[in-house]
Amino acid sequence: MTAVFANVVGIALAIHLLLIALCIVRVWRGENVIDRLMAADLVATLTLAVLVLVTIGKRSSILFDTALGLAAVGFVGTILLARYIASERRER
Numbered sequence: 291m292t293a294v295f296a297n298v299v300g301i302a303l304a305i306h307l308l309l310i311a312l313c314i315v316r317v318w319r320g321e322n323v324i325d326r327l328m329a330a331d332l333v334a335t336l337t338l339a340v341l342v343l344v345t346i347g348k349r350s351s352i353l354f355d356t357a358l359g360l361a362a363v364g365f366v367g368t369i370l371l372a373r374y375i376a377s378e379r380r381e382r
Contacts, residue, residue, distance in 0.1 A: 299347045303340060310336045327371055334364035 313333045320326035341357035 299343055303343050306336050306340050323375055331368045
């Protein structure tokens with residue numbers, strides 16, 4: 291791996307980690323449940339991106355498999371939470 295490519299992957303990792311930290315603050319201090327749900331979904335998506343970047347940096351496919359599994363679980367979790375929130379709003 292060239293030095294330029296390694297630097298680009300490192301900078302991308304730093305940016306993604308900063309974005310994850312900002313999203314966690316949004317989850318913690320969100321205005322309402324929908325804001326928090328969207329921020330949590332974005333944290334999951336950014337975590338996937340970090341896993342893929344680490345996979346590219348280390349040239350190991352095991353983290354890519356983990357990212358695929360996390361994507362499936364994150365999608366199902368988001369759908370379930372959205373349905374729960376929708377059912378709570380209908381009951382009011």
